[in-house]
Amino acid sequence: MIQQWLNWRTALTLFAVCIVTGTIFYSNYLSKKIGAEEKQKVETWVEAQKTILTATEQTDLNLAIRISTGNDDIPIIETNEKDSITNNYVNLDSAKVSADKSYLLQKLQEFKSVHPPIILPIPEKPNAENRYYYGESRLQKEVRYYPIVQLIIIGLFIIITVIAQRSRYQNTQNQVWAGLAKETAHQLGTPVTSLEGWVEVLRDIPGNEKLIGEIEKDVNRLKLISDRFGKIGSIPKLEERNLVEQITNMIDYIKKRASGKVQFTFNTNGETNIPAMVSPPLFDWVIENLLKNALDAMEGKGKIDVTVKDEVASVVIDVKDNGKGISKQNIAKVFKPGFTTKKRGWGLGLTLTQRIVEQYHKGKIFVKHSEIGKGTTFRIVLNK
Template sequence: MLSTLFNWRLVLALIAILIVSGTIGYSRYLAKKIENEERQKVEQWVQAGTFINNPSNTDVGLAFHIIQHTDVPIIETTERDSITAWTNLDSTNVAAGWLPSDSLRVAHYNTYLRAKLRSFKSANTPIELTLDSTHHNRYYYGPTPLLQEVRYYPLIQLGIVGLFIIIVIMLLRSSYLSTQNHLWAGMAKETAHQLGTPVSSLEGWLEILRDIPGTETVVPELEKDVQRLQLVSDRFGKIGSKPKLEPRNLVEQVGGMMDYVRKRAPGKLQFTLNTQQKTSVIVPLSPPLFDWVMENLLKNALDAMEGRGSITVDLQEGDNEVIIDVTDTGKGISRQNIGNVFRPGFTTKKRGWGLGLSLSKRIVEQYHGGSLSVKNSEPGKGTTFRVVLKK
């Protein structure tokens, strides 16, 4: 599936490159063509103006038509670039037509016209008209709205293509994650089914051991382990199904899991549960799934300490939520790995699938509406995981 997703991304990237390259190439061709046509229009406009200003010419109808139907913005200057006329500029800033009505208007709009003149100079080479041996006019011109749209069109299309590719990749990724989730759910249910037979067999052997003298201290502990296997089987069987939440005493729930882990913890470890002197904190829970979360957090703490240290669980009740901080004095998490600890498949252990924290986060956030995060961690000093549950 990963290779398929990668191939799809490669194909989409190639298609995007071809589309954008073709669009940019064709748009540049159109822009160049429009630029040439606009220059021809300016040249015709200059010639038409010269024709009209010649007293010997009486038939100026065509010249007037050319002047009136030219949409290219033009600024006329002297050989020293002093502005003498303009056309097709913003009517709110300058008056339309060949010449300004008075010198005051030229002074008033000097800043706007000078800015436009600088822009036109950088855009195109001016057209010059010789008046006599010492004087000539220059005609600077800028792009029309059509030419500007053609130039910006590739950027707009690039954005559309990019958005399309992002949406397709997100849909493909969503499909991949959905398939992956179904696969894990199927494997979990099959595991629960396979566990059922040996667990039932162990229950039968426990009943036989009860009748054997001298096993009074062994049987209760074995029974707890069998019940634990039943709980694990029940958890796996419920993966993929929406759990049913029920009001439970969080103090008893957390305390019971700590007792279970404490009795099976190797080395010299100290377990502490701080409940702010509360004996009952009622929270809606799925007991089997929440126990899984606490077991994962406690076992991760055990692995981080390697047989020595302490594990402290602080339980704080607020008005609308309950906070559970699980703190260890282990080796901590490096800064570059903190962002990856909840990613499926990530692990720093020699053995393991790297799914414990990922599944725990999903259980807390998707099924219980809470949050699971790394509150803080410092290499060599320890880590604190924080669970927040709604009351």
């Protein structure tokens, strides 16, 4: 499916590039064609100016005047042979000319960079001439900038399409995750129920009291795991719980399964009750995953510090270990599915943790700090 999405995106990009490339060539062709026509218009306009300047009483000026006044789009500036502006110009903003003395000079430099001047010699003055510099009409500018506008539009279209496709792909992945989790919960349900029945059978046999207690703990653990998986994909019911109590229970649970060389500390800043809206089984899963990751990072010995702080608008939980740490290039990958530094593992624990915190509890989880050889601190922020 990922390969199909990449092929589709590549085809869309190539199609857009072909459209833009074709448009650029065609726009350049139109721009050159319009430029040639405008040059001819300016030359005709200059001839009309010449006719007006050299007219006698018998000259019919109607056509020349009509041509001279008919140019209402192409900007023109007249200079003398020394390129000094004669204050004869057309199709420029008169208000700007009056307000800014440098406006005409700026326009003249602009026109010089676009087209060479059309020169009109003055017969009665040897070595004298008028030079007419002209710029681009509005139409030519629009044609020239059209490919850029089109490129922006197509670029926006591609971005929106890719975002929509990625969102669709993400939704599909979410559905796969949810389906897999629910199927796991469903498959666990039957053997767990069977185990509960066998526990009741063993309970009736004298001498199994100690054994029954241990088996019940494991069965309850399986029920908890099944319940957690069953809640993935559906909106969990959040309840107000005391986080001090919730975290204490999970620390005690992990502590029993850790070696005696691991030291646990839990700092609540003197608070005994820090309420927050959580889904108890899913929140416990988050703390359990972080504590297990810390144990794995320390390889059997070290120190795990858990801190919970009640702030004005949020509750902040830090889980810190003094293990091997995470390299800078891997910090951005730790929450991605499949990423793991363990020899065994699916690399899904932190992905599920992030999903539970951010999607189901509308909070945040991130690596607050990590240093190779010194340890890592994960931070959870839950909004009140």
